[in-house]
Amino acid sequence: MTSEIGRVLRGVGGLYDVQTGGGRIIRCRPRGKIKQSVTILAGDRVRYLPLGENEGIIEEVLPRSTVIYRPAVANVDQLIVVSACARPDPQLLLMDKLLVLAESRGLTPVVCLNKIDLVPDSVPEELAAIYEKAGYTVLKCSAKLGVGIEELRRCLQGKTSSFAGPSGAGKSSLLNAVQPGLRLITGEVSRKTGRGRQTTRQVALLPLECGGYVADTPGFSQLRLDDLDQLKLDSYFPELRKYKTYCRFTSCLHRSEPDCGVKEALKDGQIAESRYQNYVLLLDELEDLARTRY
Ligand SMILES: Nc1nc2c(ncn2[C@@H]2O[C@H](COP(=O)(O)OP(=O)(O)O)[C@@H](O)[C@H]2O)c(=O)[nH]1
Ligand SMILES: [Mg+2]
Ligand SMILES: [Zn+2]
Numbered sequence: 001m002t003s004e005i006g007r008v009l010r011g012v013g014g015l016y017d018v019q020t021g022g023g024r025i026i027r028c029r030p031r032g033k034i035k036q037s038v039t040i041l042a043g044d045r046v047r048y049l050p051l052g053e054n055e056g057i058i059e060e061v062l063p064r065s066t067v068i069y070r071p072a073v074a075n076v077d078q079l080i081v082v083s084a085c086a087r088p089d090p091q092l093l094l095m096d097k098l099l100v101l102a103e104s105r106g107l108t109p110v111v112c113l114n115k116i117d118l119v120p121d122s123v124p125e126e127l128a129a130i131y132e133k134a135g136y137t138v139l140k141c142s143a144k145l146g147v148g149i150e151e152l153r154r155c156l157q158g159k160t161s162s163f164a165g166p167s168g169a170g171k172s173s174l175l176n177a178v179q180p181g182l183r184l185i186t187g188e189v190s191r192k193t194g195r196g197r198q199t200t201r202q203v204a205l206l207p208l209e210c211g212g213y214v215a216d217t218p219g220f221s222q223l224r225l226d227d228l229d230q231l232k233l234d235s236y237f238p239e240l241r242k243y244k245t246y247c248r249f250t251s252c253l254h255r256s257e258p259d260c261g262v263k264e265a266l267k268d269g270q271i272a273e274s275r276y277q278n279y280v281l282l283l284d285e286l287e288d289l290a291r292t293r294y
Helices: 032-037 092-105 122-133 149-156 171-176 230-236 238-246 261-267 275-294
Strands: 004-012 015-019 025-030 047-049 057-059 077-086 108-114 137-140 160-164 205-207 213-215
Touching: 004 025, 004 149, 004 205, 015 047, 015 057, 025 032, 025 047, 025 137, 077 092, 077 149, 092 108, 092 230, 092 275, 108 122, 108 171, 122 137, 122 275, 137 149, 149 171, 160 171, 230 238, 230 275, 238 261, 261 275
Parallel strands: 025 057, 077 108, 077 160, 108 137, 160 213
Antiparallel strands: 004 015, 004 047, 015 025, 047 057, 205 213
């Protein structure tokens, strides 16, 4: 038997569901030496030795293009940052944090503005302008009315995506609109206990009918910025990255330095106010963290 390449969809008590090239799902156990050297994650591409029809042995975990934690998923291509236009109100700082985290991990961010049915058109238009200036793709959707769902589906096609954004923004609803019947783990409050569902469970990757995969739980549920380098923060804002080439000092942090290309672009309206303000807030936060660490 020769080995084959598959994709890990989920871990189940030390075993792994692996999707074969042909689309079947088989149950695999890792070879002993692999078990000791790497933690196999949902999303991992693995080389396995088939055993009969429905089983296999994982022999190698192939190099990962990206890794995110909480939930832990490997090889995620893009992060769909979802915000409602209202109910709940958009949280621009949270969105910018999520965008920074995606950038810092090498995931392509996509902004998805949901619940456009609740507000006048000017609301998603003004929100979209903020992120389009940054160079991001912005989708305007209503999961409720089915608006923008075809565009979202096209965006998910052939890629591995994770959704992020505040609770109530409509992440589960959007995925259900993309593919009705998708077995999503939702964060609904359990009727029996009245408590929120356990969120430390392992994540699973769901294959989409349109091609592509989505993680069944939101990415970056915990926002930890502390492993980010404050000196690199501006490189995680694409529009700052673009204009910092015009700063007089290469060490410019774009706060109050003279001849700052970023401040110039801000004045000219090329950079959105909220993006710049959140950059400064995050920079302050990272500096405080660095100070308390030493
Ligand atoms: N009006 C409106 N309500 C929506 C829309 N999308 C989701 N909702 C509602 O918003 C609430 C939260 O949605 P849910 O998908 O659970 O959000 P999640 O926490 O991000 O997964 C639910 O009551 C949904 O029915 C939308 O496009 N328009
Ligand atoms: Mg949900
Ligand atoms: Zn500058």
